[in-house]
Amino acid sequence: MCVEIHVSVTDMAERFYSELRRRYYTTPTSYLELINLYLAMLGEKRQQLVAARDRVKNGLTKLLETNVLVDKMKIDLSALEPVLKQKSIDVNALMGKLAVDQESADKVRKVVKEDEALAKVKAEDTQAIAADAQRDLDEALPALEGANKALDSLDKADISEIRVFTKPPDMVMTVMEAVCILLGSKPDWSSAKQVLGDSYFLRKLMEYDKENIKPQILQKLQKYVNNPDFVPEKVEKVSKACKSMCMWVRAMDLYSRVLKEVGPKKERLAAAQMELNATMATLKEKQAQLQEVQNKIKILQDQFDKSIAEKEGLAKTMALTEARLGRAGKLTAALGDEQVRWQESIELFEQEIHNVVGNVFIAAACVAYYGAFTMHYRQLLIDQWIVRCQELGIPISASFSLINILGDPYEIRLWNAEGLPRDTVSTENGILVTRGRRWPLMIDPQDQANRWIRSKETKNGLKVIKLTDAGFLRTLENAIRMGMPVLLEELKETVDPALEPILLKQTFVAGGRTLIRLGDSDIDYNKKFRFYMTTKMANPHYLPEVCIKVTIINFTVTKSGLEDQLLSDVVRLERPDLEEQRNQLIVRINADRNQLKAIEDRILKLLFNSKGNILDNEELVQTLQESKVTSEAIKHRLEEAEATELMINAARERYRPVATRGSVMYFVIASLSEIDPMYQFSLKYFKQLFNSTIEISEKSSVLEERLQILLDQTDHPERPDVPWLAEFTWQTCCELEDTLPCFNGIKREITATPITIKLGRLEVCINPENWQGYVSDSQLPPYSEEMSEEEKEQADGVRGHWDQRLGAFQKLVLIKSFMEEK
Structure with a gap:
């Protein structure tokens, strides 16, 4: 089929030249461009259609699911009402029982609290007595600990050192006498030596029962303790071991005296402790009673809490169901009328997806080949291609339109606002300019394309150049670097060779940068760069080497396009108010249509991105409702505007x-x-x-x-x-x-091959195509009627009533048919 497309364009180019003397060439590069363009467009268009279908299908699915949920929720809501009522009764009964038990528990709790307060006071008193006694004991403990530590530092050698004395020093004797008294031995040296010889001597000292020293022993010990020389510092000068024993003796004395003072306190402490124990026992019993009551209350409370939770859960479920029903109502009100339209849209998308192979193929052929042709020849090519696709079984839409396949209504309206004429050819040309893979070269004798490109790209920093400009390459180089559009105008039939890398898009990557060679230097290539070319020549002759590098687009004004322009001029001059109103209306209608499309896209996007149950998303439903309200307002405004537009157009017509x-x-x-x-x-x-x-x-x-x-x-x-x-x-x-009806559709084509025919008895030399063109039965009613008898009688003179029956122009046609030289 690609080959047939290529051959058909070649044939049409020859016909184009023979009839209009306009040259256009096809090359193998054009064939390859068709294939590459088709592959790129097919994937893009299929993805676009599938995404659009899926969005609408998802919206429709969510809407249908909502309708099913609404029916189910109504049933659930009816079933929940009696359950919630019974649960309320159960909760009230539990609440009453809980109140009675709680009152009983409060009484017990009050008694327990009083007993706890009393026990607390007694415990504090007992603790105070114990603390007082402990403070007294703490005074003796440091001395006792010091003595034990000193004893612990002694060894057998230290003890043996004392035993070797035959006649010990007085201070040693004094210390040993005090030790012997505490150990229950005679206070003499002989007994002392025996005591020292005991292998458990130090252990006996450390484990001595200091709690139960007899008073008479303590009385005997006072003589030594009160001796001013009986202090560790002085004893240490005589014997290290005796110093430790001296410290032990003094510690035993001190501890005994403290213990004597602490004794009564301990007795009070014991009595207080017994009273506290009794109080705590009573308190424990009452606390056990309280705990038992509280356990019962807890069980009831748990049951009550569970019932309350169940009741609240049921209430929340009912509230959620009612809220969902409310949101469903809003959603149905907002999108209910969209259901049928979305279903139809899905069917249309499915049909377009089915036909996408053929539609995109013909569209790619249009973009690749037919830009240079005028409207008539473009239609001939499309009709021929469609018939061939149908013969080969390639799916294609019966009413193929390049605008429908590749055009975006929003973008087209924007083009019109930027100055692109609204006729079909101009719109198709706009698509060729924006969708072609090669840079467009526009045949633009009336400057229509030039004005449109200027308006369209001015906001993007358009640079306008001519090949005659001294610094056009420098301007072009800066634009390529910065990614700005460039319009090359007043192009002739040849293209400067320096532009070839740009036309062929000969970019390459070096060092991670995308570059293009322009002149003698490599410059950075910005992908936002766009290049447009226009020529004012009405019938330029571009050679094949130019045709393969650009997309040639014929922007010559069409009759319908010019008619619309002139109509605007006439109405502007005759009814300026009407034309101004129409222009404002067009802007407003375009803005409203764009906003309407944006709202619909937003609704579908919100539905597509929604997760879970859509009826739980209050924000989403509210947004959809607001969007729908805005949409309805816009639709109403559009209806009024379009009605006004019809009135204005009727007046303009x-x-x-x-x-x-x-x-x-x-x-x-x-x-x-x-x-x-x-x-x-x-x-x-x-x-x-x-x-x-x-x-x-x-x-x-x-x-x-x-x-x-x-x-x-x-x-x-x-x-x-x-x-x-x-x-x-x-x-x-x-x-x-x-x-004008007076001409009755007379054809203007005149051929130059005469033949001889008879008209009555008159032989005349006439071109048959002229005769069919000018004197056809279907075109000139005066010639189509049967000749009357009177006319037949007068056929010899070939006169009849022609003067009366023919108009002035019809006479002129007849004369021209017989006498071409006239």
Whole structure:
């Protein structure tokens, strides 16, 4: 099929040249471009359609799920009501029993608290007595600990050192006497030596029963303790071991005296402790009773809490269900009317996905090949391709449209606002400019593309250059680096070789940078860079080496496009209020449609991204509701605006015959360049002439009269008497054949191959195509009727009633058919 596309374009290019003398070439590169373009477009378009379908399908699924949930929730809500009622009764009963038990527990708790307070006081008193006794004991403990530590430092050698004395020093004897008294031995040296010889001597000292020293022993010991020389410091000078024993003796004395003072306190402590124990026992019993009551209360409280939780759970479930039903109502109100439309949209998307292979293939062929052709030849190619796809079983839409396949309504409206004419050809050209892989070269004799590109890209920092500019390469280089768009205007039939790397997009990567060679240097290539080219030449001849590098797009104004432009001019001059109102309305309608589309996309996106039960998302439902309210307001505003637009358009349509006549006149004048290249008139000049003709024409308050005046003035603009006036008049009449009923659809094509036919007894030399073109049964009613008897009788003279039956132009056609030289 790709080969057939390529061959068909080649054939059409030959026909294009033979009929319009316009050159266009196809090359193998064009064929490869078609394949690459198709592969890129197919994946993109399929992904776009699948994503759009899935979004709508998801929205529809959520809506259908909501409807199912609503029915289920209504049943659940009816079932929950009696359960919640019974649970409320159970909770109230538990609450009453809990109150009674709680009152009983409070009484017990009060008694226990009183007993606890009393026990606390007694415990504090007991603790005070114990603390007082302990303080007294703590006074003796340091001395006792010091003595034990000193004894612990002695060894057998220290003890043996004392035993060797035959006659010990007085201080040694004094210490040993005191030790002997405490150990229950005689206070003499002989007994002392025996005591020292005991292997458990030190152990006996350390484990001595200091709690139960007899009073008479303590009495005997006072003589030694009160001796001013009986102190560790002085004894240490005589014997280290005796010093430790001296410290022990004094510690035993001190501890005994302290213990004597602490004794009564211990007795009080014991009595207080017994009383406290009794009080605590009583308290423990009462606490056990309280605990038993509290356990019962806890069980009841747990049951009550559980019942309360169940009741609250049921209430929350009911509230949630009611809230969900409320949100479902909002959601249904917001999206209910979308269900049918979304279902239809899904079916359309499914159909488009099914046909995407063929649709994108034809669209890619359009982008790759048919930009240089005029509307008529483009349609011939598309019709031929569609028929062939259908023959080969390639799925394709019956009503294929490049605008529907590759166009974005929002983007197209934006193009129109930026100055792109609204006719089909201009819109298709806009798609070719933005979707082609190669940079566009626009044939733009009327500067329509130039003005549109300027308006479209000015906000992006557009740079406008000409090949005749001294520094155009420097400007181009800066734009490539910065990613700014560039418009190369007034291009001729050749392209500067320095532009070839840009046209072929010969970028390469070096050191992690994307570069392109321009002239003698490599520069950074910004992917945001865009390159546009326009030529004012009406029929340029670009050689194949140029055609393969660019996408040639024919932006020559069309009749319908020019007609709309001239209609705007006529209404602006005749009814400026109407035209201003229409322009404002178009802007408002476009803005509203864009906002409406954005809201719908937002609704579908919110639905697509929602997780879990959509009815639990209050924010989402609220947003959807607000979006729908806004959407409805916009729709209402759009309906009013579109109704107003219809009224305005109806009023504007009254002036369309004038615009149609002006469009015909322009194309007649433009076609004169085919007679002689000297006959060149710009669209700008023609529009100035057209507008000035309207401004200086005779005024009339009656619309019909005013329109007739404008038509007459448009037919006879002030012009000099030139040699081509006759041809101009003939061309004008032929071009008007489709706009005026008096011409009855007469064809204008005239061939040059005459043949001889008989008309009655008259042989005449006539071109058969001329005769079929001008005197066809379906075109000239006067020729289609059967000849009357009177006419047959007068057929010899070939006169009849032709003078009465033919109009002036029909007579002219008849004469031209028989006498082409005229």
